Amino acid sequence: xxxxxxxxxxxxxxxxxxxxxxxxxxxxxxxxxxxxxxxxxxxxxxxxxxxxxxxxxxxxxxxxxxxxxxxxxxxxxxxxxxxxxxxxxxxxxxxxxxxxxxxxxxxxxxxxxxxxxxxxxxxxxxxxxxxxxxxxxxxxxxxxxxxxxxxxxxxxxxxxxxxxxxxxxxxxxxxxxxxxxxxxxxxxxxxxxxxxxxxxxxxxxxxxxxxxxxxxxxxxxxxxxxxxxxxxxxxxxxxxxxxxxxxxxxxxxxxxxxxxx
Amino acid sequence: xxxxxxxxxxxxxxxxxxxxxxxxxxxxxxxxxxxxxxxxxxxxxxxxxxxxxxxxxxxxxxxxxxxxxxxxxxxxxxxxxxxxxxxxxxxxxxxxxxxxxxxxxxxxxxxxxxxxxxxxxxxxxxxxxxxxxxxxxxxxxxxxxxxxxxxxxxxxxxxxx
Numbered sequence: 001x002x003x004x005x006x007x008x009x010x011x012x013x014x015x016x017x018x019x020x021x022x023x024x025x026x027x028x029x030x031x032x033x034x035x036x037x038x039x040x041x042x043x044x045x046x047x048x049x050x051x052x053x054x055x056x057x058x059x060x061x062x063x064x065x066x067x068x069x070x071x072x073x074x075x076x077x078x079x080x081x082x083x084x085x086x087x088x089x090x091x092x093x094x095x096x097x098x099x100x101x102x103x104x105x106x107x108x109x110x111x112x113x114x115x116x117x118x119x120x121x122x123x124x125x126x127x128x129x130x131x132x133x134x135x136x137x138x139x140x141x142x143x144x145x146x147x148x149x150x151x152x153x154x155x156x157x158x159x160x161x162x163x164x165x166x167x168x169x170x171x172x173x174x175x176x177x178x179x180x181x182x183x184x185x186x187x188x189x190x191x192x193x194x195x196x197x198x199x200x201x202x203x204x205x206x207x208x209x210x211x212x213x214x215x216x217x218x219x220x221x222x223x224x225x226x227x228x229x230x231x232x233x234x235x236x237x238x239x240x241x242x243x244x245x246x247x248x249x250x251x252x253x254x255x256x257x258x259x260x261x
Numbered sequence: 262x263x264x265x266x267x268x269x270x271x272x273x274x275x276x277x278x279x280x281x282x283x284x285x286x287x288x289x290x291x292x293x294x295x296x297x298x299x300x301x302x303x304x305x306x307x308x309x310x311x312x313x314x315x316x317x318x319x320x321x322x323x324x325x326x327x328x329x330x331x332x333x334x335x336x337x338x339x340x341x342x343x344x345x346x347x348x349x350x351x352x353x354x355x356x357x358x359x360x361x362x363x364x365x366x367x368x369x370x371x372x373x374x375x376x377x378x379x380x381x382x383x384x385x386x387x388x389x390x391x392x393x394x395x396x397x398x399x400x401x402x403x404x405x406x407x408x409x410x411x412x413x414x415x416x417x418x419x420x421x422x
Contacts, residue, residue: 003262006282006328028329035324036306038283048282050329076318100394101375102312102321180307182393 001035002044008053012136012159015049019157022047027159029072029111032103057110057161060084065167068134071110071160076101078109087167090261094121094173094189099182110160113145116152116207118237119183124202125173127210128189130166135159149206168193170222172258175203176250178241185242186250190218190258197222199255204236204247214255224259228252267331271296272340280327287311287322290337298338298367302396309395312368312375313337319368319375321394338367341374349415350374350408359408361399369395373409374416381422383413 005022009015019025026045028034029052037043051057057072062083069078078084079095098104098112098121112122113133126133126142133140136159145152154160168191175187184203188211191198197218199211213230231251233244242250264279271294280289290296290313302310304323311322314336341348347355350373360366369392376383376391383391388409389402397405416422 001283001285003281003283005263006265006326008328008331031326031329032306032324035326039304048326048328052329100309101391102309102319102372102394103306103324105315105318105320106325 001038002041004038004045005047006050007047008050010053012054012057012161015051015054015159016136016157018047018049022049025049027051027114029108029114030074030106031111032099032107033111033115033117051110051159062087067165067167069109069163069165071113071162072108073110075099075104075107075109075112079104088165088171090172091125094125097121097175097177097182109163113163114152114154114160116146116148116150117183118146118149118205118207119178119185119187119203121173121175121184121187121202123208124184124187124189124200125171125191126163127200127208128191128198129168129171130191130193130196132164133160134162134164136161143210146207166193172261174254174258176254186247186254188251188254188258190255192218192222195219201231201251204231204251206237211251211255214251218259224256226252226255226259265328265331267327269327269330269332270334272336273334282326282328284327285323286313286325286327286330286335289327290322296337296339300364300367302364302368307394307396308365309368309372309392310365312371312395314371314375317375317378319372319394338371341370348374349419349421350377350412353412353415354405354408357404357408357411359400359404365395365397365399369397369405373412376409377413377416377422381413381417383409385410 023046025047028048028050057070059070060081061068075095075098079092131142170192173189175184186204187202189200199214202208233248236244236247238244268277300310302308306324312319313322
């Protein structure tokens with residue numbers, strides 16, 4: 001790992017000011033991806049601005065029908081939180097399926113979203129649920145955050161502070177994990193609200209995306225019967241782990257599986 | 262780049278030092294404190310041989326900076342034995358032949374203790390799932406699972422949960 005300076009600001013304003021004063025800084029959440037990338041010398045920031053000392057970013061609260069999850073909440077914290085388990089119980093399953101127990105203790109939801117890994121689990125869930133991403137300067141609609149592989153609409157010196165999720169009538173997430181990395185070869189998130197069902201897919205393309213026909217079909221008839229082969233394999237990834245056709249088929253298989261429970 | 266002063270409690274001993282910000286916890290433990298019980302297996306957060314306890318939870322020392330743990334407390338495998346008496350989980354690994362070459366064992370034992378602190382009566386499936394982040398290339402895991410079941414019972418009996 002190259003050398004860098006390390007800062008632990010106690011509040012968001014200090015973090016932003018530090019960011020603006022540094023040459024080539026990066027915000028650090030859990031570091032489960034960032035530090036690994038730095039160890040491989042893929043990136044070499046001049047400064048790391050650690051956000052973990054900003055206490056209010058690690059809270060989970062419930063107000064009316066909205067759950068607010070602080071961006072620095074670890075996957076483990078979300079998986080073991082009483083509000084989450086009582087209101088969106090299958091989110092516990094999602095959070096408990098990321099990486100391994102030690103990674104879940106340190107890795108955070110905000111870090112995962114800002115990293116915009118197309119095979120990560122949170123992005124699909126965030127896309128399917130009715131939710132907004134809150135930053136230090138604005139509120140971002142969930143469908144505007146992910147712009148490309150490892151890219152988001154976040155500006156320089158903009159930090160995700162939390163995610164506001166409207167509690168759904170039903171939510172589920174099922175993935176076919178790569179057996180070594182536990183990243184999703186394909187992951188399917190389904191969120192049902194009174195008038196709308198959304199199905200979001202991770203792992204299959206360069207960004208997570210909404211499966212339009214599946215979402216429309218389940219909106220008009222929420223059952224285990226779904227239209228098959230609605231997503232052309234031409235739009236999907238192909239790599240050593242799975243062909244595009246295999247991924248297209250997995251989308252149908254996992255959607256049906258998600259609807260069973 | 263600037264060195265920074267840190268204060269970290271390792272195995273109940275307070276350490277104040279100036280360090281380079283890019284110092285990983287595992288290198289600090291092994292190279293600067295000579296605590297070589299935590300091992301470097303993969304150095305990529307996969308094998309778990311480097312695990313240490315942070316707030317009773319196993320974390321991977323190869324994937325966290327000392328700077329991130331400034332002001333915090335951690336415990337390594339060296340802290341488990343007290344006055345010549347092994348920790349019940351160490352004893353269980355010994356009695357159940359839970360190791361062969363022993364390279365992964367410190368991480369396995371730290372991970373096992375972390376599990377029992379979260380779930381004091383884990384069944385076989387829970388144990389196997391919890392060991393997702395610990396790789397062993399010798400035992401085939403059978404005796405590791407057996408060791409953790411036995412260690413969990415002993416920890417419960419001793420109220421160490």
